[in-house]
Amino acid sequence: MTVLRSFRFWGLVPAWAIMLFTLIIPVGIVIGVSFAERGAYGGFEWSANIDSYRELLFSLGWTDELEFTPKYLIIIGRTLALGLATTAICMILALPVAYIIAQSPGRWKPLLIYLVTLPFWVSMIVRVYAWLIILGNNGLAEKLWRFVGGGEIDTFLFTPGAMLAGMVYSYIPLMVLPVFAAIEKLDPALLEASHDLYGNRWVTLRKIILPLTWPGLAAGAILVFVPAIGTVLEPMLLGGGKLMMMGTLIQSQFGGARNWPFGAAIALVLMAIVVVLLMLNARRASRKEALL
Amino acid sequence: MNRATDVRHYPGARLVTLIFFIWLYLPIGVVVWYSFNENRLVSVWSGFSTKWYAAALENKALLAALEVSFIVAVIATIGATLIALCAAMVLSRAPRRGIFQLSEAVVNMPLMLPEIVVAVAVLILFSQIGLTNGMLKLILAHTAFCTPFAFLPIRARMQGMTLEMEEAARDLFASPWVAFRRVTLPMIAPGVFAGAMLAFVISMDDFITSNLLNSGGSTTLPVYIFGLIKRGTTPELNAISTLMIIASLIIATAALVMSSRAMTRD
Numbered sequence: 001m002t003v004l005r006s007f008r009f010w011g012l013v014p015a016w017a018i019m020l021f022t023l024i025i026p027v028g029i030v031i032g033v034s035f036a037e038r039g040a041y042g043g044f045e046w047s048a049n050i051d052s053y054r055e056l057l058f059s060l061g062w063t064d065e066l067e068f069t070p071k072y073l074i075i076i077g078r079t080l081a082l083g084l085a086t087t088a089i090c091m092i093l094a095l096p097v098a099y100i101i102a103q104s105p106g107r108w109k110p111l112l113i114y115l116v117t118l119p120f121w122v123s124m125i126v127r128v129y130a131w132l133i134i135l136g137n138n139g140l141a142e143k144l145w146r147f148v149g150g151g152e153i154d155t156f157l158f159t160p161g162a163m164l165a166g167m168v169y170s171y172i173p174l175m176v177l178p179v180f181a182a183i184e185k186l187d188p189a190l191l192e193a194s195h196d197l198y199g200n201r202w203v204t205l206r207k208i209i210l211p212l213t214w215p216g217l218a219a220g221a222i223l224v225f226v227p228a229i230g231t232v233l234e235p236m237l238l239g240g241g242k243l244m245m246m247g248t249l250i251q252s253q254f255g256g257a258r259n260w261p262f263g264a265a266i267a268l269v270l271m272a273i274v275v276v277l278l279m280l281n282a283r284r285a286s287r288k289e290a291l292l
Numbered sequence: 293m294n295r296a297t298d299v300r301h302y303p304g305a306r307l308v309t310l311i312f313f314i315w316l317y318l319p320i321g322v323v324v325w326y327s328f329n330e331n332r333l334v335s336v337w338s339g340f341s342t343k344w345y346a347a348a349l350e351n352k353a354l355l356a357a358l359e360v361s362f363i364v365a366v367i368a369t370i371g372a373t374l375i376a377l378c379a380a381m382v383l384s385r386a387p388r389r390g391i392f393q394l395s396e397a398v399v400n401m402p403l404m405l406p407e408i409v410v411a412v413a414v415l416i417l418f419s420q421i422g423l424t425n426g427m428l429k430l431i432l433a434h435t436a437f438c439t440p441f442a443f444l445p446i447r448a449r450m451q452g453m454t455l456e457m458e459e460a461a462r463d464l465f466a467s468p469w470v471a472f473r474r475v476t477l478p479m480i481a482p483g484v485f486a487g488a489m490l491a492f493v494i495s496m497d498d499f500i501t502s503n504l505l506n507s508g509g510s511t512t513l514p515v516y517i518f519g520l521i522k523r524g525t526t527p528e529l530n531a532i533s534t535l536m537i538i539a540s541l542i543i544a545t546a547a548l549v550m551s552s553r554a555m556t557r558d
Binding site for chain 1: 302304305306308309312313315316317318319320322323326333334335336371374375376378379381382383385386395398399401402404405406407408409410412413414415416417419420432433435436439493496497499500503504514517518521525529530533536537540541543544548552
């Protein structure tokens with residue numbers, strides 16, 4: 001048994017090694033770099049200043065005085081707003097869809113769930129490209145718009161709405177699956193009880209269905225929101241690169257603009273948002289466990 | 293209860309679901325449809341043609357990018373699956389506390405953090421230690437973020453498995469290795485297969501990390517396609533996308549059939 005016992009240690013070594021090398025240590029370095037100074041030719045020089053964080057809010061004026069600049073706050077705000085809108089739309093869409101799938105006959109369920117997950121296996125870039133065609137010049141969206149008698153429009157592309165369409169499409173399966181799992185566990189007797197007690201559909205939805213499927217909705221919200229605020233493809237292709245989000249802002253600091261410490265600082269802000277969210281979610285989950 | 297007053301029945305929910313499924317498959321259908329467009333402009337239909345498929349298959353740069361993606365994905369999948377298998381073997385037998393609970397969190401860490409943050413972090417690390425081999429950079433980064441995707445199905449499969457079989461094999465004087473290979477591995481094989489499939493697709497699909505680490509000679513398929521899209525939409529892009537859609541559907545179906553078979557066998 002000694003082999004097995006020592007495997008208890010050795011089995012975990014590869015996992016720790018790869019995560020230390022490509023995740024834990026690098027994130028530590030990012031924290032260091034965010035306090036470093038911008039290098040003269042790109043890159044950075046180690047130091048300990050908070051210039052990168054100050055740059056998030058202020059810029060240097062003509063006479064070296066600090067001027068409040070909301071430029072980056074607007075990008076952070078847009079990222080959070082689009083992330084929240086994506087999550088909200090996914091929730092509203094996923095509820096009826098998951099409800100219908102959960103109510104469908106047993107042999108249909110696996111097929112319907114398969115149909116929900118299938119587009120998710122298709123490459124992300126292909127899915128975003130599809131929306132580029134639909135929303136693009138003379139695309140399906142414009143044809144539909146003219147068909148219903150909509151007025152003259154320039155283009156649907158390069159707007160927050162275009163980004164939102166792409167994001168909802170990209171992440172919706174991540175919402176449908178946990179919501180479906182939650183609705184399926186819902187006891188139909190509770191719905192009948194609600195009806196017997198003269199509850200109408202609205203009351204039943206609000207008092208029975210929503211509270212009992214809330215864990216699924218919360219799990220879906222995390223699964224959608226986290227990748228949504230870190231997304232890069234939608235703002236670059238559907239947003240045309242002009243309407244930046246945090247992901248593209250971070251990326252641009254390591255490409256053309258080349259201010260690594262500033263890029264590291266924004267990356268940490270993004271990471272902090274996610275970590276706080278995950279911690280809140282873990283607390284919610286553990287509180288629920290304590291109740292049971 | 294009739295349908296009109298039945299609280300379980302929500303009017304409109306069926307319609308929403310129907311529209312949802314149409315909306316889910318419409319973009320894929322549009323891409324496939326216009327890949328057969330003879331016209332150079334994607335959205336201007338001027339006749340049926342398969343010439344864009346011929347053009348795509350003759351595109352040297354595309355095939356080179358596909359090769360890079362494939363090599364990286366295969367190596368990263370093997371690496372990630374082995375790492376995940378070792379970790380799952382330990383973690384499914386260990387108590388869920390202390391160092392083991394921490395290890396479980398560490399294995400799943402790439403799922404918790406936004407990919408762009410991790411991508412930036414490895415970019416800085418690789419530049420600091422002077423790692424310049426593009427392929428090696430991609431393989432290391434891909435192995436890391438594929439590991440949790442390989443880990444989760446294996447872990448789930450092992451969770452439902454009793455250790456008695458393995459103990460019985462050991463009682464019959466099988467060495468730990470023989471017990472693993474002849475008893476444990478065949479039982480968890482569907483989980484390992486599903487995990488490896490998932491890791492492979494995630495690696496082939498990756499854009500954010502591969503784009504940031506991109507250097508000459510290590511352009512992956514999604515990064516190459518992104519470059520093409522930036523230059524403008526063409527039916528050739530639709531043809532490439534259609535081929536990728538077909539590949540994804542085959543892999544997805546294989547993985548799902550495999551995992552559902554694994555579930556019914558229990």
